[in-house]
Amino acid sequence: xxxxxxxxxxxxxxxxxxxxxxxxxxxxxxxxxxxxxxxxxxxxxxxxxxxxxxxxxxxxxxxxxxxxxxxxxxxxxxxxxxxxxxxxxxxxxxxxxxxxxxxxxxxxxxxxxxxxxxxxxxxxxxxxxxxxxxxxxxxxxxxxxxxxxxxxxxxxxxxxxxxxxxxxxxxxxxxxxxxxxxxxxxxxxxxxxxxxxxxxxxxxxxxxxxxxxxxxxxxxxxxxxxxxxxxxxxxxxxxxxxxxxxxxxxxxxx
Amino acid sequence: xxxxxxxxxxxxxxxxxxxxxxxxxxxxxxxxxxxxxxxxxxxxxxxxxxxxxxxxxxxxxxxxxxxxxxxxxxxxxxxxxxxxxxxxxxxxxxxxxxxxxxxxxxxxxxxxxxxxxxxxxxxxxxxxxxxxxxxxxxxxxxxxxxxxxxxxxxxxxxxxxxxxxxxxxxxxxxxxxxxxxxxxxxxxxxxxxxxxxxxxxxxxxxxxxxxxxxxxxxxxxxxxxxxxxxxxxxxxxx
Numbered sequence: 001x002x003x004x005x006x007x008x009x010x011x012x013x014x015x016x017x018x019x020x021x022x023x024x025x026x027x028x029x030x031x032x033x034x035x036x037x038x039x040x041x042x043x044x045x046x047x048x049x050x051x052x053x054x055x056x057x058x059x060x061x062x063x064x065x066x067x068x069x070x071x072x073x074x075x076x077x078x079x080x081x082x083x084x085x086x087x088x089x090x091x092x093x094x095x096x097x098x099x100x101x102x103x104x105x106x107x108x109x110x111x112x113x114x115x116x117x118x119x120x121x122x123x124x125x126x127x128x129x130x131x132x133x134x135x136x137x138x139x140x141x142x143x144x145x146x147x148x149x150x151x152x153x154x155x156x157x158x159x160x161x162x163x164x165x166x167x168x169x170x171x172x173x174x175x176x177x178x179x180x181x182x183x184x185x186x187x188x189x190x191x192x193x194x195x196x197x198x199x200x201x202x203x204x205x206x207x208x209x210x211x212x213x214x215x216x217x218x219x220x221x222x223x224x225x226x227x228x229x230x231x232x233x234x235x236x237x238x239x240x241x242x243x244x245x246x247x248x249x250x251x252x253x254x
Numbered sequence: 255x256x257x258x259x260x261x262x263x264x265x266x267x268x269x270x271x272x273x274x275x276x277x278x279x280x281x282x283x284x285x286x287x288x289x290x291x292x293x294x295x296x297x298x299x300x301x302x303x304x305x306x307x308x309x310x311x312x313x314x315x316x317x318x319x320x321x322x323x324x325x326x327x328x329x330x331x332x333x334x335x336x337x338x339x340x341x342x343x344x345x346x347x348x349x350x351x352x353x354x355x356x357x358x359x360x361x362x363x364x365x366x367x368x369x370x371x372x373x374x375x376x377x378x379x380x381x382x383x384x385x386x387x388x389x390x391x392x393x394x395x396x397x398x399x400x401x402x403x404x405x406x407x408x409x410x411x412x413x414x415x416x417x418x419x420x421x422x423x424x425x426x427x428x429x430x431x432x433x434x435x436x437x438x439x440x441x442x443x444x445x446x447x448x449x450x451x452x453x454x455x456x457x458x459x460x461x462x463x464x465x466x467x468x469x470x471x472x473x474x475x476x477x478x479x480x481x482x483x484x485x486x487x488x489x490x491x492x
Contacts, residue, residue, distance in 0.1 A: 030459060056330035067415045074414045077425045086298035101295050137426060141321065142290035146297035219414050247322040249329075254414045 057235075058247060064253040070191055072216030076137040076147045083203055085145035086254030087138075089208035090222075092242060093178040096207045097228050104176075107212050109196065111158060113233035115170035119161070123212050126198060129161075134193055139254050140222040143187075150216050151210065151222045153197030158192045158232070168234035173215045173226035182224045186234075191219045196229065221252040258466030261384070263349065269342035270462055274444075276335040279327055282317025282431075289316060294431050303431065332407065339400060348356035354384045355394045366478055372479050381476045383482060386473070392443050398444070401435035453480040 034077075036201060050191055099107045108120040121129075135149045143239025155171075164186075172183040188194065193219035198205050205211040223243045244250040262270070289310045295301035318324025346352045358364075364387030370376040372388075380386065385393065390472055409420040409429035423429040454473050461467035469475070471486040478484060 022361040030290040039266050052329055056333070059333075060329050064412075064415075067412060069415060072415045072417060074417065080296060080425075081431070088297065130386060137296075137413075140291070140340035140428065141325075143287060143430065144293070144297055243322075247320075247326075249322075249325065254412065 023199075028158055052177055061223070065185070065187070066220075068187055068253060072186070072219075074136050074193055078136045080147045081139065081161075082135075082148055083146075084201060086148045087148055087209070088140070088144070091182050091208075091210075091227060092175050097175075098179045098207050099176060099212060099228070100226075107230075109213060109229060110231040111162045112231065113164035114165040115159075115164060115234055117161065118162045123198065125215060126153060126196065127171055132195060135197065136193065136218045136223060138218065140253070141248065149201050150195055150197045150199035152195035152213070152216070153204075154192065155194040155196060155215070155217075155232075156192065158196060159190060159234070160184050162234075164234050167236050168237045168238040170235045172231075172233040172235055172239045173229060174231040174233065175214075175226045175228040176230050177226075177228040178205070180226060180228070180242045181239070182244065183235065183239040184220065184224050184248075185225060185238075188219050189215065193218055196232075219254055220254060221249075223248060224252050257468045257470060259469060260465050261461040261467035262465050263345070263351070264465065265345045265349075266342070266351065266466060267462055269338050272338045272343065272406070275444060276331050277440065277444065279317060279331040280335055281409045281437060282315065282323040282332065283327040284437060286316035286318045287313045287321065287328060290321045292435075296427050301427070301431075304434075311372060329411075332404075335400075336404060339404075341398065355390055355488065357390065357394060359388055361391060365478070369475075372477065379479075382474055392447065396443055399436050401437045403433060403440060405427055406430075406433035409433075437447060450480070451485065454478050454484075456484065457486075 089096075106122055106199070108122055109126060109145050110118070110120050112118045130153065131151060132154050133149060133151050135147065138146045138148065140146075143175045169186050170191040171186055172181055174181040194215070196213055196214040197210070198213045200206070200209055205213065210229070214227040215225050215229055215232075224241070238250065241250065244252075256309050259339070274467045291303065294304050295307060300306060316324070317465040318327045321408055346355070364380065367376065367380045368386050368388045371379055405419065406414055406423055406429050408432055410426060413420040413426045419428050423432055455478065457468060457471045468486075476483040476486055
């Protein structure tokens with residue numbers, strides 16, 4: 001029998017305390033402490049764990065960034081049916097946000113921040129740029145997925161035209177949906193499947209799905225993909241986001 | 255008078271309890287995440303193999319409070335579960351305990367004999383070493399289903415960056431299903447395990463805490479089946 005197997009003389013015995021009484025007291029104290037920790041928490045778990053969870057989120061972001069490859073692609077399963085109108089649509093305003101030309105003038109997509117050639121593109125100007133169609137499987141934070149064909153312009157194409165400066169590390173996607181926005185790491189924004197989308201399933205984007213244009217990439221969970229796009233800002237630092245500020249992961253890579 | 259002999263090494267005892275805690279957090283938070291979309295069908299499709307599509311899990315079985323909270327717990331505890339599992343597997347490999355767990359020839363015949371004994375179709379407890387055949391089968395398959403849970407979990411965490419893995423499991427929808435199936439099996443085996451501890455061998459509870467076990471009180475010695483011969487007979491005074 002290995003030496004490791006032999007129980008050492010218990011510390012309590014050396015102190016002249018009965019070993020069983022010591023263990024029983026220890027077990028009671030342990031259960032009591034656990035009850036205190038769990039009792040002091042709301043249904044979200046112990047409050048003391050929040051720091052630990054924040055540290056874990058930072059660690060996970062490092063892992064996700066290390067895993068990230070521009071060559072990793074989303075391919076919708078060939079047998080999968082396009083969701084069509086079964087595709088859920090989310091927005092945060094009270095009703096479907098619609099761009100009002102009477103009130104706000106012609107819709108334009110502003111590209112700014114750390115770029116040498118800022119731009120303000122109308123929908124027609126956007127549609128005149130090289131077009132990309134991708135059949136993709138979408139992943140929602142809730143756990144569902146859905147297939148659709150997305151039509152738009154590669155974000156990397158827009159970035160190239162805007163001549164992004166080297167100190168830009170993040171991109172913020174802003175909208176007219178009640179201040180909704182989400183900021184991304186630049187790498188994910190430049191992934192070859194990240195698009196500014198104006199068409200879905202062969203038709204122009206409908207109001208429920210983010211008309212006139214929205215950002216879309218399968219490398220991010222749904223909530224990172226801002227609909228009702230108004231502005232794309234290249235930034236030196238991250239700028240949070242609508243859901244990330246409320247506690248959802250900021251990186252949210254897929 | 256001391257009759258106890260060492261049964262579970264310190265490392266085995268610590269990893270056992272860390273695993274129990276990590277698994278509980280993973281299951282609770284996982285069910286909370288599942289409740290955000292308690293179904294498997296891709297939008298616009300139907301799913302063949304889950305009879306409770308759309309029905310949420312009772313809230314008291316979930317952990318994490320809300321979707322984001324549960325995800326944070328899930329993605330934190332997963333590291334504990336995996337690291338702890340690797341320590342356990344590495345230890346039992348290097349230290350030799352794996353010999354008590356790997357299937358032996360005639361395992362299923364021995365399992366059948368144990369089942370017969372438990373349902374009183376056989377009078378005497380089958381001979382065994384450290385564990386009976388049923389225990390060996392369960393303790394050996396736990397890490398296998400654990401591995402399935404981890405692999406399918408990776409596949410649904412990163413269906414784009416780890417796309418080949420997701421494809422290997424049949425795509426996102428099926429990977430999510432395998433993740434759920436693996437979890438269900440782990441939960442069933444764990445509940446069975448806890449039930450048997452209290453119904454057949456409560457002395458094992460001491461062994462997994464302090465490490466010591468009195469072989470003269472083993473289920474084989476007591477001829478114990480669930481709730482039968484639960485306590486060892488008092489020894490005659492010397």
